[in-house]
Amino acid sequence: MRVGAVVLAAGGSSRLGRPKQLLVHEGRTLVRRAAEAAVAAGCEPVVVVLGAHGEAVAAELAGLPVQTVDNPEWQVGMGRSLRVGVRALPEVDAVLVLLCDQLQVDSAHLKTLVDTFAKTHAPIVASGYEGARGVPALFSRALLPELEALEADQGARKVIVRDPSRVVEVPLPGGGEDVDTAADLSRLSPRAGG
Structure with missing residues (x-):
């Protein structure tokens, strides 16, 4: 079974005011942490979609087996980034977004x-x-x-909620903890010096 991964890292971080992909958490930038996690989980290939700050973000991925x-x-x-990422994948059995x-x-x-x-063969396995x-x-x-057909302003959640019967959920405690604003950054900074 071949599972590819698409890491969405193209955003401009307008609410934050600086590239969130380059913020440091636990000693690594956020984009590198995500890419390393996908590689360590056995995904191959791992595709990282770049956009804003593309050169700087790409530099953070040096040495990793990612495209x-x-x-x-x-x-x-985000819908456009999903399309770009999915289209960059070769033939895979599934894609992790x-x-x-x-x-x-x-x-x-x-x-x-x-x-x-692998165990359930569910069409979608989502974090809860x-x-x-x-x-x-x-x-x-x-x-x-369906991912490729999303409107530009839609994310993968649109596909997840379309038909709940085809989704198996895996709990992710704290999954909503992300970095979007200066307040989020200040919450992150004491732990990471970011």
Whole structure:
């Protein structure tokens, strides 16, 4: 079974005012943490979608067995980055979609998503947190056209909520803890010096 991963790292971090992908948490930048987690979970290939601050973000991935792809339309929304990432994958059985700013996501959680997919063959294996299902989430090959067809301003959650009967949920305590604003950054900084 071959599971690829798409790490969405193209955003401009407008609410934060600086590239969140380059913030340091636990000694590594957020984008490197996400890419390393996907690699450690056994995903291959790992595609990192770049956009804003592309060169600086790509430099943070040096030495990792990942492929970067540029989304020239990153400003229009996450749906476009998903399309770019999915189209960059070769033939895979499933794709794991993840963001770089979810602080509780690690390789163990991603491996649990992959293992759950292998056991259940569910069309979608999604993370459950804050009363909802979201990313990181794994989508079977049959659903890749749905990811590619998302509107520019839609994320993978749109596919997850479309038909709850095709989703298996894996709990992710603290999954909603991410970095979007200066307040989030100040919460992160005491732990990481970021």
